[in-house]
Amino acid sequence: MFTSKIGKEFGYDDGWTDDGTFEICGEGQVGDMLYVRGNKALLEHRENGKELHLFEAVGKGYVRYISQMVYKSHREDIGKDKNNVNRKRIIFELSTEYTSNEHDQALSSSKTIEGKKVVRYTTTYERDPIKREQAIAIHGLSCMACDFNFEKVYGEHGKGFIHVHHNKPLNETGETIVDPEKDLTVLCPNCHAMVHKNKKNTLTLNELIQLLN
Template identity: 30%
Template sequence: MNISIEPGAVLNNNQLTSIFLCAPQGGMRRSHRTNTLVLISDKTGLYQDRKEDGIYHYTGMGQVGDQTLTSQNKTLAESRENGIEVHLFEVFKPKEYTYQGRVELADPPYTERQKDNNGDMRNVWIFPLRLVEDDQEWIQEIEQLESIIEKDAALEETEKERIVKTRIGQSKFKQKLLSQSKQCALCGVDDERFLIASHIKPWSESTNEERLDVNNGLLLCPNHDSLFDKGFISFDEEGKLVISDSLNETVKIFMNINSQFRLNNYKNKSHYINWHLQNKLLSLKELHD
């Protein structure tokens, strides 16, 4: 099913139902004819949906009592496997449906407490959703990059990474990172011209999926990019800066490394950051070996 609605478009209920061939009411509308699930996030209603760090936290269906993972809650919970396209609309004013885009589960659903329609506290299911980007362009870029690098067998690994880095500088990958934050993740430098989109787990060691994964990316200023890339700094499981013991105090001062630095929004990246800490952080001992 090829649904082409521009994100931001505002539809009325008739338009919505005629495009998706779904029921005209309900917050989760399954259409067997278009194999879609339309989600309505109604900001004027009962549910406490919210958007944080680019993730929509969407409350499942069921207005009274504890919600269960049945019916369309189940459809959505299984949407990574069942092949159903999920589309999200937000309602800020009654009867106006603003299209957000196609979404997918970013993380497994979880429960929280919200009031039900009678005002009683109950358990609801929350579905963390992210927009599905059209990765086709970026996949092509990856393939082109691969073929350039493959052809030139004489290139050193570091040189390959440098080429990749330059190319990524103009890519969708950087745009995606910029859409989350427009500053160095460490020091806050916010001039886009100097921000480098870095893979946490390097390109050469990543699978294609990891290369595309924005969670495997950090925006850093040139200083901090270079230090991170070479393994002079990394982060612990709480996002706190870990500094290689091979750096002396003067270098730390002049390179603007402050042990108080913390990475914000590291949670979705923690699996990559842990990889970096385990595999890239240089210790004095290793340098001398």
Template identity: 30%
Template structure:
């Protein structure tokens, strides 16, 4: 089924999704009557009730079904997801970006199976049994590129094990893809530019790939979504963030570069709140990366730096 959506892009739910295909305009699962399509929405709804959709280590997306009060039932939207292959319908997933905000298209998925998870709170805080679907993405990526430094370090890791180790190459690329999948559940967009369209962002590790443990490499909280020029500055240590969320700018960053990049280097404001784990990774970035990675290239910098 041909769809007018591009992975990573943002769309207005009423006009660009339901206005084209129909279906219920409220709730987490929409089942248009006139099209062989099932539309699932993931985001903050479950988090506010004490649970959230997540990616496991095998790149399977665990998606909680619909039903706000009492045990979830395998009917309506829940059945539509579980039986979409049997019914000959395409399953797509959009990410909620916040009330009144557009929705991010994550692409086509396939439901592999489902399970019941007891002890899940409902809208009123009462514990109930929830239906959770195991979804596999059918997309090669989420429209999100790896940062420049990450990609170089990943390529180097693959080269180190030799050209014949296709298994090792697959493992490395899978870890990077899993990191990107988890990161978009933590960060909505670039903190410096406000861009949220994944097609124009990069997934940047806070604690560099080469310095991270296996678990840190796939931890979404060890990352930021950054526009390419902001990613370059962060990766190479020209900028960082303080524990209070304020921007730190290296004194070695040429002033003309700051102007030409068009970024507002306002060190007096806070660029959002970071989680406890993000703060830990940022401490490493400040201590090891910030104001250090550019040392090799400093002789070429403007004398006005």
């Protein structure tokens, strides 16, 4: 899945919202957007067991990987097509959250027991304010692998944005009390995606750093 700054010329208006959601227009340059082909595939990617990866076109022949995404919801509005004619648009709302048992582990208060196989987790690190703030207070807001800092690059718009990663999947540890200092790592979306790229082998922070050097 690709996004591009020149998409506005064709009636697309993609971008991040304040809560970390990425909004992307569906496919279709002329006339109403329909729930077919790529739009249908995006809408049903979870049910079909397909992963969703977002790339940004940054120049002729060059793209930048942003993150693995998941579908959250969608809405319809009215916008211009490439001929400047009003038409129905589909706006998909995507999240960088991981939703599989290996990728997406719920975090609650600092003394809760996590990792029971009987629980189907639907929340993620970014959505738990207690764990998130504890980890950030300890580790800061710069990626612990590549040192990327969203506020330094994007200014006020990027302030406070970072992923909080569970160092060891809870399906491996079973029930455990999470220590934000030892068990959680702050990572940018790119590094977070690389940690989980191989579902059978979650990289450690040191292994990820070695790949970058």
